[in-house]
Amino acid sequence: MAQKPNIFRIKNKIRRAEVYKEMKKEQRKIQKKEKKRKMVEAKALGDKAPPKKIPRTIENTRVYDETMVNSLDEEVRKDEAEDEMSTYFNRKTTPKVLITSGDKPRTRTNQFCKELKKCIPNSQIYYRRGLDLKKIIPQAVSKDFTDIVIINEDSKEPNGLVISHLPDGPTAHFKMSNVRLTKQLKRHGAMTGHMPEVILNNFNTRLGHTIGRLLASIFPHDPDFHGRRAVTFHNQRDFIFFRQHRYMFKNAKRVGLQELGPRFTLKLRSLQKGTFDSKFGEYEWVHKRHEMETSRRKFFL
Numbered sequence: 435m436a437q438k439p440n441i442f443r444i445k446n447k448i449r450r451a452e453v454y455k456e457m458k459k460e461q462r463k464i465q466k467k468e469k470k471r472k473m474v475e476a477k478a479l480g481d482k483a484p485p486k487k488i489p490r491t492i493e494n495t496r497v498y499d500e501t502m503v504n505s506l507d508e509e510v511r512k513d514e515a516e517d518e519m520s521t522y523f524n525r526k527t528t529p530k531v532l533i534t535s536g537d538k539p540r541t542r543t544n545q546f547c548k549e550l551k552k553c554i555p556n557s558q559i560y561y562r563r564g565l566d567l568k569k570i571i572p573q574a575v576s577k578d579f580t581d582i583v584i585i586n587e588d589s590k591e592p593n594g595l596v597i598s599h600l601p602d603g604p605t606a607h608f609k610m611s612n613v614r615l616t617k618q619l620k621r622h623g624a625m626t627g628h629m630p631e632v633i634l635n636n637f638n639t640r641l642g643h644t645i646g647r648l649l650a651s652i653f654p655h656d657p658d659f660h661g662r663r664a665v666t667f668h669n670q671r672d673f674i675f676f677r678q679h680r681y682m683f684k685n686a687k688r689v690g691l692q693e694l695g696p697r698f699t700l701k702l703r704s705l706q707k708g709t710f711d712s713k714f715g716e717y718e719w720v721h722k723r724h725e726m727e728t729s730r731r732k733f734f735l
Contacts, residue, residue: 492671497732501640510643517644518602522580522651531557531652532579537564540590545615547585549696552625553665553678554583555654571709575601581652582710586610595700596710597648603708604718606648608674608700616695623680623692628661629654630678636669641719642735645674645702663694672733674700702735 441457444450476483488494503510514520521527531554535543539561551557562570567584574582579600586594592613598605616622632653637646649667657663662681667674676698682690705719719734726734 492731495731497729499639499733502638503640503643505643510640514643514647517647518599518604519647519651522655523647525655527580529554529556529581529652529654530579531581531583532560532570532574533557533583533585534560534562534570535585536587537562539585539587542590542613542615543585543587543592546592546613546696549616550583550585553630553696554652555627555629557583557652567710571598571600583652584710592698597652598710599648599651600709603706604644604648605706605708605710605715606645607703607706609703611699611701613698614696619693619695619697621692623694625678625694626661626663628658628663629656630661630663630665631657631659633664633666633668635666637667637735639733639735641702641705642669644705645735649674669735672701672735674702674735676700 441450441453444453505511514523522529533547533551533554535547539547547559551559560570571582581600582596582598584596584598585592586596588594593610595608595610596605597608616625630653632650634646634650637643646667646669653665662683664679664681666677666679668677669675676696678694678696679691680694682692684690701721702719703721704717707716707718721734726732
């Protein structure tokens with residue numbers, strides 16, 4: 435086997451970059467050749483082929499959490515039947531969402547609110563004009579709104595999202611990052627008015643169940659499958675990735691996805707009982723980074 439060149443001994447920057455590029459190219463060739471050899475070997479052995487090794491990842495080596503739950507558990511079902519979102523899941527209420535932002539939102543935040551309105555059926559945008567949020571909540575309840583979504587911004591960029599379920603809470607505060615509007619996405623599709631299918635992935639703890647139910651409750655009960663729209667909240671390492679796609683059926687066996695936008699990432703900061711109250715609110719869970727993040731393999735959702 436040829437000895438790898440020590441590229442750090444090469445003083446010329448351009449020549450060093452070229453040698454490194456060639457070295458990586460050779461590595462890819464060797465990896466491709468080895469992969470092909472293993473495939474041929476597995477095909478020849480048939481059923482006697484050794485099982486594929488499961489790669490070691492942070493997800494499958496996560497620290498055990500005693501709050502991990504099974505959705506079929508009787509105790510979990512009983513708690514969910516009596517929680518604040520139970521009226522939605524029992525189909526006693528139909529989601530009606532009020533979307534607002536801080537005072538004098540910038541252009542990008544305004545555009546994001548408009549795209550969120552298209553994404554969430556039966557939603558309305560309300561510009562606050564200096565009105566305190568505690569005064570907005572009673573008005574929203576009187577007009578039969580079931581949820582309030584508040585978009586916060588910093589340095590002209592949307593950077594926070596608050597969802598408050600009406601009339602009894604809970605209220606979740608998220609840090610928002612990696613916001614991409616529809617026009618920034620390549621080969622994006624046009625959004626239609628069909629009711630979307632909601633997909634929730636990897637909300638496995640008690641806290642995760644609550645957050646998943648809160649996110650689901652802002653969308654209508656029955657998706658219109660004819661529209662082929664799907665909204666996904668994918669939790670990975672406590673980061674919630676939001677994506678919206680349309681199924682593209684190429685034939686009876688092949689299907690693709692076309693992204694509709696927008697896209698963003700959420701990180702839970704706190705979960706509060708009742709509606710929004712920053713001064714006297716009772717918090718069920720607050721993220722304290724230096725106290726709670728003792729291991730890279732410990733997750734809370």
